[in-house]
Amino acid sequence: MKRKLIFCLVLVAVMLCFGGVAQASEVVIDGKSLVFDTKPAIINGRVLVPFRGIFEALGAEVQWYGDTGKIIAHKGNTTIEINIGGPALKNGKPVSLDVPPRIIRGRTMVPIRFVSEALGAQVHWDKAGQRVVIITGKMHPIFYSWEYGGKVYSFGPVNLTEYEYQSILNYYRNKPHPRLASNFAHLSTYVYSYDSDGEKILKTLVNRLKEFAEKEGIRGDRVVDFVVSFVQAFPYISDSVSTPYDDYTRYPIETLLERKGDCEDTALLIAVLLKELGYGSALIIMPEEGHAAAGVLGGENMYGTYYQVGNKKYFYLETTDTGWPIGVVPPDFVGARAIVVPL
Structure with a gap:
């Protein structure tokens, strides 16, 4: 009982002493913004965040002992013990904290650098953005699998860290996204706009597709079918669901x-x-149908529906499901007005 009373007195003192604190704007883990129920605080140049949110975001299991104000977290071979207004321990060894954990706005807040580095992550302070950037080193392997000619092909993993994966996506997500259906002049924005990491991934994939085709004896126009089958294996998902x-x-x-x-x-x-x-390739847009497809410059052995641009024939490629061969237009789009924009 006496121990509980002492802890409560310490808790009240901590809350009174630190009622007004500055707030950090954001915490980003591996390129993703982390949202807390209480905003991060800055005290003496150190950022503090709600304990459960940061521990769980870093993959640790955490327990809170409210009667003593103790936090214990486990991840792999690492155990962290933090005491409100008291010492911190990593695997049983004391760690000095220049700003100890405390209660702020009714939430138990812990120093984000100590917690992150104790769990093996890197921590950086983005002064311009007034935000904490954490890089865990967690991997985000990417695998591809598709079927062609009755055989299953696979490629991967493309080994990116979670930070690299999110950083590449954020680079493109933060770029303009004009509507192609209403302004084809923006097509070059999408076709030629690569960052170095994105271009490296694209080139790697193209080379692997070439290697697969050569190894399997896939040549000429059949390479087009092979590449189309690769992309057709991607699940169709509408923008309103995925964004x-x-x-x-x-x-x-x-x-x-x-x-x-x-x-x-x-x-x-x-x-x-x-x-x-x-x-040779093109983007085919059917504005009244709200549909888009690809076109490939006709080869000697290509048959089916094509669209003529000058003296060039671009054969229709349906991309939204598996099994659509070159030159076959889905029934819903047969006869629809099409705008063909060569790349």
């Missing part, structure tokens, strides 16, 4: 990393992949 927007055209690298998209997204990706492989 906060009703209309959001993904950059090809976004579609490639997320392995999903709607007709516009997968059509753009196929057109870019074919272009990188040395084939």
